[in-house]
Amino acid sequence: MSNTIIKTDFNFPGQESVYKGKVRDVYSLKNDRLLMIATDRLSAFDVVMPKGIPFKGQILNQIATKMMEKTEDIVPNWLEATPDPNVAVGRKCEPFKVEMVIRGYLSGHAAREYKAGKRELCGVPMPEGMKENDKFPEPIITPATKAEMGEHDEDISREDILKRNIVSEEDYIQLEDYTRKLFQRGTELADKQNLILVDTKYEFGKTSDGQIVLIDEIHTPDSSRYFYKEGYQERQDIGEAQKQLSKEFVRQWLISNGFQGKEGQQVPQMSDEYIQSVSDRYVELYENITGEKFIKSDVSNIESRIQSNVERFLS
Structure with missing residues (x-):
């Protein structure tokens, strides 16, 4: 379960600032560009769960990329490139x-x-x-x-x-x-x-x-x-x-374990088996939504993979 990315601390060429959201970390670069990293964090009821879900960031990033491409005739989008399975780069917007x-x-x-x-x-x-x-x-x-x-x-x-x-x-x-x-x-x-x-x-x-x-x-x-x-x-x-x-199966599991993000409620402990089952569900989601087989990226060292892929792209 350790091969997940739940926090980022990169320093990319031309980096100006960082914003950390619930699931994505957004790095502002020079020349009005944004670099968005889809982490493996899991958020439900607006609360980020303590453990990451293997391959979740890659799955979200790759589905979003495919769907942006399939809708760009309706509305222009911010996306320019995906230099890494977890990374998207595009135009800075307000x-x-x-x-x-x-x-x-x-x-x-x-x-x-x-x-x-x-x-x-x-x-x-x-x-x-x-x-x-x-x-x-x-x-x-x-x-x-x-x-x-x-x-x-x-x-x-x-x-x-x-x-x-x-x-x-x-x-x-x-x-x-x-x-x-x-x-x-x-x-x-x-x-x-x-x-x-x-x-x-x-x-x-x-x-x-x-x-x-x-x-x-x-x-x-x-x-x-x-x-x-x-x-x-x-x-x-x-x-x-x-x-x-959808992510609703996680919400239902949390509700059945007494958690809805309300004050004073404790996030229930997620076992490694449960986390693996959530990861498997996300793979199922990917394959059903896209109609394509999910190819797992190398997660032996996600941080260094992202760093080198992004540096290669920016150079």
């Missing part, structure tokens, strides 16, 4: 301070709110009489404010975003349009793999010349929820849980 969450089905957080009696999420009404994992008549956009390390993302309505001037109305209309189009493309890509894209989130930024671009990850199991299409309706009809491809 991120919008909202995550564009879009939901096609009543699942996860939306289902928990619905079960608690709420019929509105982020100012968007949810129909009466729905069961968990039912499809919404139309996908709904339920934005969230972006949290700092250790804080929770918070639901926010379109009206509040505009009222508080978090995003201008002109930009927000564009973000909504991109979000719906990306979700439609993601739905089509998932369908080809016999999957259902249930919900996901997109993050956007603005380049120095004012262009809105897609940033961070896209259609990965950390940012999205997938169901297996086969048997979906039968499971709904008999009230059976859906077969999921």
Whole structure:
């Protein structure tokens, strides 16, 4: 289990600053470039788990890269190159301070709110009489404010975003349009793999010349929820849980072990066997989402591999 990367401390040529997120560490380089390292950290309920998951960073980085390539005709993105399995390099942007969450089905957080009696999420009404994992008549956009390390993302309505001037109305209309189009493309890509894209989130930024671009990850199991299409309706009809491809299985394990990220709760101990099972699930996710065999990178010394690959690329 030691062959994971859970913290980074690199000094790359032209490096100016470092920002450490929940899962990714972002290095600012000269000439308006960013270098993003997808670590093996696992975050759930906005809490980073103590142990890393082998190959998780590589899996997230490679899925996000493939999905950026498959959507660049819809919206330009920040990505320029992936010099290492865990590393992406691209244009520096000023991120919008909202995550564009879009939901096609009543699942996860939306289902928990619905079960608690709420019929509105982020100012968007949810129909009466729905069961968990039912499809919404139309996908709904339920934005969230972006949290700092250790804080929770918070639901926010379109009206509040505009009222508080978090995003201008002109930009927000564009973000909504991109979000719906990306979700439609993601739905089509998932369908080809016999999957259902249930919900996901997109993050956007603005380049120095004012262009809105897609940033961070896209259609990965950390940012999205997938169901297996086969048997979906039968499971709904008999009230059976859906077969999921997402990080939700980790959240459910944590909930069953008394942890939901609330104050005073302790993160349950994850055994090496459990961590290996999570790694295996991520490999399964990769192969199902992309339709390609996952090729494990050399993890004998991840830090030196990243350092040499990045230095070679930058030179």
